[in-house]
Amino acid sequence: MHNQPKYIPLRASEFFHDGRSARLPVEHTVARGTTAEANQFYKEKDVYLDNYFLTGKIGTLEGDKFPLPLTKEVLLRGQERYNIYCTPCHSRVGDGNGMIVNRGIKRPPSYHEERLKKAPIGHFYDVMTNGFGAMLNYQAQIKPEDRWAIAAYIRVLQVSEDASLSDVPPADRNHIQEPANMPTASPHATDVVPVAPSPTPAQDMNSRPALNNRGNENKTPKKEDKR
Numbered sequence: 001m002h003n004q005p006k007y008i009p010l011r012a013s014e015f016f017h018d019g020r021s022a023r024l025p026v027e028h029t030v031a032r033g034t035t036a037e038a039n040q041f042y043k044e045k046d047v048y049l050d051n052y053f054l055t056g057k058i059g060t061l062e063g064d065k066f067p068l069p070l071t072k073e074v075l076l077r078g079q080e081r082y083n084i085y086c087t088p089c090h091s092r093v094g095d096g097n098g099m100i101v102n103r104g105i106k107r108p109p110s111y112h113e114e115r116l117k118k119a120p121i122g123h124f125y126d127v128m129t130n131g132f133g134a135m136l137n138y139q140a141q142i143k144p145e146d147r148w149a150i151a152a153y154i155r156v157l158q159v160s161e162d163a164s165l166s167d168v169p170p171a172d173r174n175h176i177q178e179p180a181n182m183p184t185a186s187p188h189a190t191d192v193v194p195v196a197p198s199p200t201p202a203q204d205m206n207s208r209p210a211l212n213n214r215g216n217e218n219k220t221p222k223k224e225d226k227r
């Protein structure tokens with residue numbers, strides 16, 4: 001273990017003719033996540049790759065414009081990414097009562113409080129990019145365009161919790177006023193529909209065996225285990 005056939009950085013090599021152990025990348029190598037690659041992606045998607053797109057800030061202030069074409073596709077992508085990355089703490093409706101919070105992590109603020117409803121959209125992007133207080137950042141896990149999609153979906157959640165009947169197109173109002181006729185499962189399962197909040201701690205705790213007993217029921221100590 002002590003002597004390994006490896007080179008530490010900048011050590012000379014007798015193996016290569018130029019005497020260097022550090023090798024240059026093969027010609028035309030493209031590193032993952034380079035700006036060349038990113039530029040190509042954003043060019044195809046017709047997005048200008050400016051500072052605001054990458055920071056959510058104009059100068060030092062959080063901006064309030066959405067830098068992508070805002071389509072239903074973007075919102076659905078945002079919903080999907082949000083449900084993967086944010087719901088464990090923030091919950092599916094964004095009230096801050098996620099599963100992990102029930103297990104003791106600091107409870108995040110609800111997206112539906114006045115301060116966050118008024119926050120510019122760049123704030124949500126910035127929180128994901130740089131973290132906020134006790135929350136770590138999601139820079140490595142979530143690409144910039146997905147961070148924007150999530151920020152847009154948080155706006156969907158905020159509006160959905162605060163909507164009135166007049167926000168619904170007249171043709172659809174009847175469905176809402178007749179809850180008895182509503183199907184139990186949405187026929188449009190892929191539509192942007194905020195889902196029910198996560199179970200309360202009480203319900204959830206009762207439905208599971210106590211953590212420290214799990215998996216130990218059938219174990220009897222064996223002699224061979226003792227060393």
Ligand code: HEC
Nearest residue numbers: 085086088089106107108109124127128132133134135138
């Ligand atoms: C592991 C738990 C956890 C996850 C996962 C998480 N957050 Fe948070 N979030 C927190 C906590 C805790 C706070 C409160 C931080 C504080 O005030 O110290 C917070 C705060 C926030 C805030 C409010 C900032 C403010 O101005 O008060 C936003 C917005 C936010 N998170 C967005 C997100 C988004 C978007 C995701 C998913 C990409 C996400 N969070 C994932 C725990 C989490």
